[in-house]
Amino acid sequence: MARRPIIAGNWKMNLDHLEAIGLVQRLVYHLEPRDYEATEIVVVPPFTSLRSIQTLIQGDRLDIGLGAQQCSEEESGAFTGEVSPAMLSRLDVGYVLCGHSERRTLFGETDELVNRKVRAVFAHGMLPILCVGESAEQRDAGEAEAIVTGQVLACLEEVSAEQAASMVIAYEPVWAIGTGRTATSGDADGMCATVRSVVAGRYEQSVADRLRVQYGGSVKPGNAAELLRQPDIDGALVGGASLDADDFAVICRYHRTR
Numbered sequence: 001m002a003r004r005p006i007i008a009g010n011w012k013m014n015l016d017h018l019e020a021i022g023l024v025q026r027l028v029y030h031l032e033p034r035d036y037e038a039t040e041i042v043v044v045p046p047f048t049s050l051r052s053i054q055t056l057i058q059g060d061r062l063d064i065g066l067g068a069q070q071c072s073e074e075e076s077g078a079f080t081g082e083v084s085p086a087m088l089s090r091l092d093v094g095y096v097l098c099g100h101s102e103r104r105t106l107f108g109e110t111d112e113l114v115n116r117k118v119r120a121v122f123a124h125g126m127l128p129i130l131c132v133g134e135s136a137e138q139r140d141a142g143e144a145e146a147i148v149t150g151q152v153l154a155c156l157e158e159v160s161a162e163q164a165a166s167m168v169i170a171y172e173p174v175w176a177i178g179t180g181r182t183a184t185s186g187d188a189d190g191m192c193a194t195v196r197s198v199v200a201g202r203y204e205q206s207v208a209d210r211l212r213v214q215y216g217g218s219v220k221p222g223n224a225a226e227l228l229r230q231p232d233i234d235g236a237l238v239g240g241a242s243l244d245a246d247d248f249a250v251i252c253r254y255h256r257t258r
């Protein structure tokens with residue numbers, strides 16, 4: 001079964017809501033129906049822009065998905081500063097990043113916490129984009145596969161086979177994020193294949209066959225097509241290049257160069 005590639009732009013802590021609207025308007029100007037047919041395209045703005053982008057998507061009937069960069073694992077209550085999954089789902093958010101390496105390293109998110117967030121996202125009808133990846137030190141120590149395998153298994157605790165098949169896992173080696181250093185397409189594909197085989201072992205092959213595995217880490221217009229051509233890479237999680245409408249559009253049109 002062919003998996004539909006998914007390309008998501010993680011804007012991180014960039015752009016106010018007016019800039020966000022401008023970026024999406026410029027992006028869709030560059031895209032055609034065949035691009036949306038070939039690829040699922042998602043933007044992942046900061047919380048403050050979600051409402052504006054939801055309104056733009058609905059008003060102009062854009063074929064663009066909406067994602068959030070993280071959410072609380074709690075339902076509601078005295079958690080000052082947090083945003084609940086229910087609030088996101090009311091804004092027609094379809095995807096939530098869980099366990100991005102910046103959340104893990106800068107905000108102390110553990111696998112156990114990420115797993116709770118993954119389950120909270122599912123509980124509210126959205127799909128997690130679970131981020132995993134090794135650091136430079138872990139890679140140099142030959143531990144990359146073990147680290148990624150451990151992250152995937154821990155974050156899938158109490159996740160059903162049907163849920164796992166529907167979600168997205170993003171392999172983002174920490175040393176490739178924002179550095180301009182990309183994994184070779186072969187290395188990236190190999191680790192995405194490892195992620196898929198871990199999921200096959202945890203559930204069954206048919207679950208792994210449906211799972212979409214993205215690569216993330218310095219994906220740019222110049223390397224996207226080569227990365228996305230790999231058999232086990234089903235999409236990209238794009239940081240810096242998703243802040244430039246022209247660059248992100250080139251990445252979203254990668255299929256035209258196949």
Ligand code: 13P
Nearest residue numbers: 010177178217218239240
């Ligand atoms: P860059 O594309 O800027 O390396 O960021 C990758 C990333 O962290 C996407 O989530």
